[in-house]
Amino acid sequence: MNIEQGRGVTTPAGFRAAGVAAGIKSSGARDLALVVNDGPRQEAAGVFTTNAVKAAPVLWSSQVLTERRLHAVVLNSGGANACTGPEGFQDTHATAEQVADTLGVGAIEVAVCSTGLIGERLPMDRVSMGVAAAAGELDSSQQAGFAAAEAVLTTDTRAKQACATHPDGWSIGGFAKGAGMLAPNLATMLSVLTTDAVLDEVQLDAALRYAVRLSYDRLDVDGGTSTNDTVLVLASGASGVRPDPGAFQEWLTAVCDDLVRQLRADSEGVTKEVDLHVRGAASEADAERIGRTVAEDNLVKTALFGSDPNWGRIAMATGRAGVPLDAQQLEITVNGVVLFAAGQPVGDRSAADLSGRFVEIIVDLHAGEAEATILTTDLSHHYVEENSAYSS
Amino acid sequence: MNIEQGRGVTTPAGFRAAGVAAGIKSSGARDLALVVNDGPRQEAAGVFTTNAVKAAPVLWSSQVLTERRLHAVVLNSGGANACTGPEGFQDTHATAEQVADTLGVGAIEVAVCSTGLIGERLPMDRVSMGVAAAAGELDSSQQAGFAAAEAVLTTDTRAKQACATHPDGWSIGGFAKGAGMLAPNLATMLSVLTTDAVLDEVQLDAALRYAVRLSYDRLDVDGGTSTNDTVLVLASGASGVRPDPGAFQEWLTAVCDDLVRQLRADSEGVTKEVDLHVRGAASEADAERIGRTVAEDNLVKTALFGSDPNWGRIAMATGRAGVPLDAQQLEITVNGVVLFAAGQPVGDRSAADLSGRFVEIIVDLHAGEAEATILTTDLSHHYVEENSAYSS
Known part of the structure; x- marks a missing residue:
């Protein structure tokens, strides 16, 4: 269509x-x-x-x-x-x-x-x-x-x-x-x-x-x-x-x-438009909950603003979502490059180039067939600037 | 002691x-x-x-x-x-x-x-x-x-x-x-x-x-x-x-x-140290959940950075915590000044002076006897600066 x-x-x-x-x-x-x-x-x-x-x-x-x-x-x-x-x-x-x-x-x-x-x-x-x-x-x-x-x-x-x-x-x-x-x-x-x-x-x-x-x-x-x-x-x-x-x-x-x-493209202070795919979850609700937790995490969002493929923060945010998961099965892919799999870092993270405006993150739990995609942005100076201005 | x-x-x-x-x-x-x-x-x-x-x-x-x-x-x-x-x-x-x-x-x-x-x-x-x-x-x-x-x-x-x-x-x-x-x-x-x-x-x-x-x-x-x-x-x-x-x-x-x-006093980028008291909740778990949601809300945090007693954002964050509540009973007090009660604004919000480093917010649900205090901070430019620096 x-x-x-x-x-x-x-x-x-x-x-x-x-x-x-x-x-x-x-x-x-x-x-x-x-x-x-x-x-x-x-x-x-x-x-x-x-x-x-x-x-x-x-x-x-x-x-x-x-x-x-x-x-x-x-x-x-x-x-x-x-x-x-x-x-x-x-x-x-x-x-x-x-x-x-x-x-x-x-x-x-x-x-x-x-x-x-x-x-x-x-x-x-x-x-x-x-x-x-x-x-x-x-x-x-x-x-x-x-x-x-x-x-x-x-x-x-x-x-x-x-x-x-x-x-x-x-x-x-x-x-x-x-x-x-x-x-x-x-x-x-x-x-x-x-x-x-x-x-x-x-x-x-x-x-x-x-x-x-x-x-x-x-x-x-x-x-x-x-x-x-x-x-x-x-x-x-x-x-x-x-x-x-x-x-x-x-x-x-x-x-x-x-x-x-x-x-999303017109959101306040946005410099990165991020598609966050959570896959391999036991349920769509699990996938969505993890996606939201990662999307709302200020340490993930500031790393994205800094064009930093900081998968450690993504792993931290994934783990704190309240969804049971096996960290040994967790796989994190950023802009097509697998950075974390089987509980260990994979390759050189600088291979995941975040210099552009669009970022794709895949978090795969390898725990089921369910998935959800959350659309989010980074957290920039401009967001803080706009939102700290006195409202009256 | x-x-x-x-x-x-x-x-x-x-x-x-x-x-x-x-x-x-x-x-x-x-x-x-x-x-x-x-x-x-x-x-x-x-x-x-x-x-x-x-x-x-x-x-x-x-x-x-x-x-x-x-x-x-x-x-x-x-x-x-x-x-x-x-x-x-x-x-x-x-x-x-x-x-x-x-x-x-x-x-x-x-x-x-x-x-x-x-x-x-x-x-x-x-x-x-x-x-x-x-x-x-x-x-x-x-x-x-x-x-x-x-x-x-x-x-x-x-x-x-x-x-x-x-x-x-x-x-x-x-x-x-x-x-x-x-x-x-x-x-x-x-x-x-x-x-x-x-x-x-x-x-x-x-x-x-x-x-x-x-x-x-x-x-x-x-x-x-x-x-x-x-x-x-x-x-x-x-x-x-x-x-x-x-x-x-x-x-x-x-x-x-x-x-x-x-x-808290030594946390990254902190310019405000905030004691957030949630009172009158049906359970301590309810009070804590609301406190955490308000404490993590970037719109509340950026308003605090701007020394803005923006009770509307506090009301919004309170309401989205997933705790059932009666908005007509909600009361919000900032640094000793009641700004919202019985579903309506009260007085002049500029009476709540947030120019100092310490801020006390009271959210009273008038729904029970339980309470919880969450300690938090504002969200400043320095936080974004520190946390967007490439980690390697």
Whole structure:
């Protein structure tokens, strides 16, 4: 399949979008987006942060999604609306009501996403004016999709869009911003995906969970699951084509994977993009746990920043993941060069050249058939610089 | 009780020590230490790394400690002897044999500790000459105890010793180096404690496990449990005094806590020393898990480096620890100022002044009576600088 970047949520038929500058951000950049599903169908599914501290829009949208139907999503940057109490929840509710009134639907069919600083109320007068302006600009053009993708950015340096069109006549599009908590004070990974395929709600939900597990859940830059993380998919059925559910799932996963790699490439302070493959595990959960531990290890991450193929740190991090393993079976390969096997160093580690931007690490436990790939980055001076700046 | 720094393992009666420069380190600094228990008793206990990848000296010493008796400990810096295969284990065994022969005891009564780069064989000719030299310098003086404390240092900038003398006539002394994997390529937290109290082996083991749980296990700078972490306690019984086991346990914990705070103060790149109290948890395990997650969170750590009382990041890290909690009950206090309570921001966060070196954070879940304190640091440019330098 061919994944195209630079086109997103308005690629599938049946969708309109808008992105406007509502003045929520002091910079004057776009900060409010609308994505509307004109149908004929309105199936939807959502996956939300596992953080026990959930922002108001997450509390609202996860409730809304129990109906598995969405007419629209409204998103803002410039404030996370997290840790803002009952008033913050009322703000989210009021925003959904306003969008619903404008579109002539029920508020229960409108999801809300927010991203920005935790602990500040949103300027509701500006949000409200932004909703009105965005509703007036709704359009099915690629420009409108781009404007929406741009309006959710925080410290991201560029909009991330991806789409794919199946030979059978249906397509998937989407945008995403941030990743984990890696965007400094401003938190949050948000993504909205659209499709004009005909899918029942159970299929759509299963496909989204499958795709997220193998894409968004596999990106780990700093372990920071935010209070606001949200991935939504909306299906219009406008193509009239009912795809094979397995094929749809694979295509959705591929679009999500492309968006995730765009997020990694634009993460704060990144100088290395690292694919970390854990193989030969007894279970996928074991493989993922080791991958996350290695990906979050500051000694591994600083060594990568220094272009140092320090397999000893990778072995240490692998061993501390809490997964039983036989160190004598452990094998570590960096950029194609085996550096550690059968409990002993192998060859000259300087043969593993880490001078480039892309690094591939393989940790093989030789304990089973399961595997998982975690996408991560290094830990650079720029990350510390950006994230130590006072947030107010 | 009065904890004294600057005196260590030779404070209790019945112990001799030595620290020599054996040439294992290229710097010419001291790099081999011996601590000998002349009795009359030789009870001992040990706690070792939970890392599944264990260095050869850990494999050896944990086996030796199943007998709960030690005549001596030999320690080296300049090489961790980890991931070195069967040959590395033979090196450890040979070192124990040499010490045992010199002292006229069995190798099974000699523990071995190593610290330094993972994946390199030790220069055994130098280790062997060092053991001979150290055996010739064994002495019960404070100078000898200091020399031993100095010989285990890696990137530590100073030796860490502590001791306490009970009014009943028994004492505890010890030294420590490193902490977690925070000393860059050179890994490992090692500590040797001595006492002249009369204790049976079960009491000694229980006291050490209690003390380690509340001291060494509560220091978390970067989550890096090394391949070599070892804490040993040796009891000579030379005071002839049998203490109340509860009192001994408390005193041992206090000495360990003092050493742990010295480790934190000398950790790589530290500019803030942070006491993180998690209170009101349903269990101590919950409190500790949240404390560790917050302590390891790079967004919290970089905010601390920037002297930013960013309670939003603390709330995020608390929520992602995997502990069920009610965000409406969560309360966050920084340096005595409540910043978040009942699900909402409280007051002006700039009232929490973080300009000093010491920071106290209280996270109260209001969900129970259990608590735990984790000691940690910030994440600074210097940490990245030190740990991204190529290790060879």
